[in-house]
Amino acid sequence: MHAIVVSETGGSAALVHRKAPDPEPGPGEVLVDVAAAGVNYIDVYHREGRYPLPTPFIPGSEGAGTVTAVGPGVTDVARGDRVAWAGVLGGYAQQAVVPAERTVPVPERLSFEQAAAVLLQGLTAHFLTHSCYQVRTGDEVLVHAAAGGVGLLLVQMAKLRGARVIGTVSTEEKEKRAREAGADDVLRYEGFADAVRELTGIGAHVVYDGVGAPTFDGSLAALRPRGLLALYGAAGGPVPPVDPQRLNQGGSLFLTRPTMHHYVATREELLQRADDVLGWAASGAIGVHVHGTYPLADAARAHDDLEARRTSGKLLLVP
Structure with missing residues (x-):
């Protein structure tokens, strides 16, 4: 498969598009054909090394697609399921391995692009308005x-x-x-x-x-x-x-x-928030604005546009 790989942290040139080993799901994991990956500021922090990660790594903390294989012990996610995830590395690729417990179901009436565009930022907005401070x-x-x-x-x-x-x-x-x-x-x-x-x-x-x-x-x-x-x-x-x-x-x-990780610490809380966010997006209660989509190979350009604040709404990478 092809992926974006960061071998040395730094500027957007650190995002290198190249062939990578085909991933396989381990115990408790699923393999997903990535239909769309969200571009977020946390990806920039990872790329810069502000949030240090062992190198090399495939960035991207959010995506959506179809499950193509499941690892041992997975019982509540099946091959062919439409899923999305947030807060798991590896989205900037044609395929990603994701812990089954961190996936959420994508409603049929919501496209993969919309799901990838709204989940991480939607979960963030949800915990900020519903838990961090309960807006009244x-x-x-x-x-x-x-x-x-x-x-x-x-x-x-x-x-x-x-x-x-x-x-x-x-x-x-x-x-x-x-x-x-x-x-x-x-x-x-x-x-x-x-x-x-x-x-x-x-x-x-x-x-x-x-x-x-x-x-x-x-x-x-x-x-x-x-x-x-x-x-x-x-x-x-x-x-x-x-x-x-x-x-x-x-x-x-x-x-x-605050950070999202502490507000989706359990699968129950993750599913509850994701059900609200994806349900609102599917019903039109909240609008999802995609500013632009980029081929996977153009990840560096997407980061440049994000950091220069040339965007309004979400950026997506499409493998």
């Missing part, structure tokens, strides 16, 4: 990068839960996309904290920040007393060490750095 009717929510892949889903899920959503974006085109997703107000990044406090009168109940260093100070300043900042990513660079006293001075604020 009337809450005022600030979503950074509201036209990005996670941002668009955060806007939609927060609206499903009855919130007023304020988004930040960098361009007029992205503002249009955020408003189409349901954002009530859309701001540019400059001066956003003051604008949020003016719009709300006191500040947001929760800020969802996947940007990191460029927005962190403003995110804290945009919160009302006892508000929560969910710093779920660092697309703009990592946040320097923080003095906890700042949380006191801001009004007994809460700060968390």
Whole structure:
């Protein structure tokens, strides 16, 4: 088979398209013909070595396709099943071996491309709005990068839960996309904290920040007393060490750095969240916006576009 292999971490040139050994499923695993693989910022962190992995490795933490073989001990997934997965390496390939317990069923009315486009980011938006902070009717929510892949889903899920959503974006085109997703107000990044406090009168109940260093100070300043900042990513660079006293001075604020892994720790929780996300996508309750699809060999170009913030919505690799 062909795959993207990282032998040395670094820039996008580290993503090398080449032949790789045909994989075989071991105990508790399934082999999947990959129909589509999602491109996510965690893939960039793996490629750069920010989240170190033993080399060589095949990147890609999300995909969807058809099960073609099952390993010993697998009883609840069968050959021919339509499945998707998130949080498992190896998606940038024509075939992937995935632990059966980390796969989720894909509804017949949902395409593989839609499933691969929504699962990882959808699970992220789900745990952020339903568990990390349980958004309630009337809450005022600030979503950074509201036209990005996670941002668009955060806007939609927060609206499903009855919130007023304020988004930040960098361009007029992205503002249009955020408003189409349901954002009530859309701001540019400059001066956003003051604008949020003016719009709300006191500040947001929760800020969802996947940007990191460029927005962190403003995110804290945009919160009302006892508000929560969910710093779920660092697309703009990592946040320097923080003095906890700042949380006191801001009004007994809460700060968390969550990751999806801890919110889908059991198969029961994974299936429950995935059933919501894929079900909403299949019914049209949430929209899935694919910005672009790339041949597997063009993985480096997909990473370049993602990092340059030239995209709005999801990027996919199609083997």
